[in-house]
Every structure is written in structure tokens, then in C-alpha cells.
Amino acid sequence: MAAGLVKAHKFSPKAIVSTLFGDMIVSHGGSVWLGSLVEAAKLFGIKEAHARTSVLRLSYEGWLHGVRVGKLSYYGMTEESLRDYVASVYGTPNDSWNGEWFILFTGTSDLPKPVYVKLRQALVWEGVGQLAPHVFVSASPHINRVSKILDEFDLIDRVQILTARPLEGKDPDHIRKMVRAAWDIGDIEQKYHRFLERYRPIKQVLDRSDDGIDPESSFVIRLLLILEYRLIALRDPHLPSKLLPNAWSGHSAFTLCKSLYQQVLPGSEAYLASTMRTLDGPFKPAGPTLWSRFGGLSEAPVRS
Numbered sequence: 001m002a003a004g005l006v007k008a009h010k011f012s013p014k015a016i017v018s019t020l021f022g023d024m025i026v027s028h029g030g031s032v033w034l035g036s037l038v039e040a041a042k043l044f045g046i047k048e049a050h051a052r053t054s055v056l057r058l059s060y061e062g063w064l065h066g067v068r069v070g071k072l073s074y075y076g077m078t079e080e081s082l083r084d085y086v087a088s089v090y091g092t093p094n095d096s097w098n099g100e101w102f103i104l105f106t107g108t109s110d111l112p113k114p115v116y117v118k119l120r121q122a123l124v125w126e127g128v129g130q131l132a133p134h135v136f137v138s139a140s141p142h143i144n145r146v147s148k149i150l151d152e153f154d155l156i157d158r159v160q161i162l163t164a165r166p167l168e169g170k171d172p173d174h175i176r177k178m179v180r181a182a183w184d185i186g187d188i189e190q191k192y193h194r195f196l197e198r199y200r201p202i203k204q205v206l207d208r209s210d211d212g213i214d215p216e217s218s219f220v221i222r223l224l225l226i227l228e229y230r231l232i233a234l235r236d237p238h239l240p241s242k243l244l245p246n247a248w249s250g251h252s253a254f255t256l257c258k259s260l261y262q263q264v265l266p267g268s269e270a271y272l273a274s275t276m277r278t279l280d281g282p283f284k285p286a287g288p289t290l291w292s293r294f295g296g297l298s299e300a301p302v303r304s
Contacts, residue, residue: 002217005224006044008198013046014054018063019227021077022085024272027290031067031076033277040275043220067279074279089230090293093251094140097240101164102143107134109158122149127237129182137182139239172242179243184235191232192249196256199225203260215274218267221260229257258294265297 020040025032034055041051055075058064063081067074077085104123106116116134124130126145128138138146143161150156166175179185202221206213213221236250244250269286276283291297 002213002220005198005202006220009224009228011044011224011227012054013041013044013050014057015227016041016044016046016223017051017054018058019223019230021058021064021075022082022230023089023223023226024268025276026077026082026085027286028272028276028278028284029287030278030280030284031065031074033279034073034075036276037075040219043216044223069279085230089226089233091238092295093254094238094240097139097242099165100139102138102140102146103162103164104128104136104138104146105134105160105162106136106155108160109155111155115153119149119153119155122153125234129179129237131178131182137178138237139243140237175243176245179239183237183239185245188232188236189245189249191235192253195228195232195253196249198228199256199260203256203263206260206263213264213267215267215271218264219271222264222268225257225260225264229253254294258297261294262297 017037020037021032034052037055038048038051041048041054046054055064055066059066059075062078064075065078067076106119111119120130120136123136123146126149127140128136128146130136140146146161147156150159212218232253241248241251273283278284291299
């Protein structure tokens, strides 16, 4: 089952390594020996040279930081990359909304085209929609994240942000049309459908199994599950339910991801405990950040 899942995926070694860090290693604290990472990467058909190159590239990009002790190298995630990773994966669906919109106008900022293109990409990756050139819209209560992006571009005092509410009595379908215009909801919906089609059969197999699966398979399923889910979640603006199509697949995908994650968690943690070595020796038990994911997980005992 896990081997078939690996063959069906075409993710890069860099994506595998970054998910291993972001989903698994950080909840145990500290830095991990490079040799442990190489060993784990083999389960995905990644050669040692490719695994090492991926770690180095992530370090050059500021995603990882390295420590060398004698002839051994250890790596861990930087605090900034960790914050960005956690925020993009484990949050619950957004059902609390006060009806307020944020509208961003960049047209009066006299931005050079290259700056505008980079700013637009950063806003879209943060879940901000675009209604027209230089007109962006967001229903997220976390407008401080958008302000952080503007600050990074040194534009916090040059881009106008307004708040707005629909007039009373307006047809909600008009708002949904605006949502479809500002975000590629159809494409995100299709990606969630494919995610459900890939992982529902795996969940069904585990539900019927009395003995569960081995630690290696649990580890592989967990990593690929989160890697694929995160790639979709990064594009999902996480809009309130009332703004989304009926029976939004994102909600089903979240439920499936959380449930399957919980099932493979004990086995995958057992694999990590037996494989990973840190600067301080054996892998430490997972901290509370692991159990708070997806709105709360059960602290099931780790298989030995």
C-alpha cells in the first residue's frame, strides 16, 4: 500500500525533505543528524546524493540551519520557516466570520512592475484574492499577515487597506460570484477531489485492518498525506463556509486528513524514534505542538 503510494507521487526530494522537517522533526525539538535524513529518504526512492543536496538547498534558502560537530552535520528548521509551515497546514476550517472584507489598493503606490509581480504572488500565496489589476480582497480575520507582507516590501505606508460590508438585502449569490472571480475556487475544488480519491481507499483499508500497518509504512503514508494536503492548503484561501460552494470538498479533505493522520501517527512516531538521531542523542518524545494539530489529536501510545 505504502509502496504504491510512493510510485503514484512525483514529488521532488526537496519537497520530501522539507515535509519531513516541517511535519515530523520540529515537534521533537533540536536538530537531526544528516545521516538519519538520508536513511529516511531512501523509503521514497531518493538517493543519498539527492537527499544531501536537498538539505543544502533548503539551508541556502534560509529554511534550515546547520550545525557541524566533528565530521557530523545536524540540521533543524529556522523559527520563521516553522511559523509559516504550521500556519499553512494544521488550521481548522474557517467558520467564524463577522462579514467584514478587507480591500487592498496598490494602483496609487507607483510600484515598478517587477515589485508589483512579486507582491501579487506573495499576497495570493497568503490567500488574498484579486478582483482586478491592483485591487485585492480578503475575508480573513488575520489581516496582520497581509500587513507583514506589505512591511517586508516596505509598502506598509503606501498601500491603502479599506474595510467593507455588503449592503443589507443583497443576494448572497452575488458575493459567491465575486469569490469565484477573485479566487480559482474550481481548481482548488478539483485538487481536493483528487486528494480524497487517493487517500479514502487507504483509510478504508486501515479501518478494516485489525493489526494496523508497520512503522515504515505509517511513516511513508503520513509524510505523503501531509505533503499533498499542504500543497492544496497553500492555495486555499480558507474562506468562511457561507462564501463557498455547497458541500465544499475542502471540509471533507480536512476531516479525512485528520483522521488518517491520527491512524498512522503511532507507527510513524515509532519509526522516527528508531531512525532519527539528534545532537543530544536519541529522538526526544513529541512536544505538545504535535497533539494540538488539526484542532486537537488523541495522544495515542507510540508503538515500539
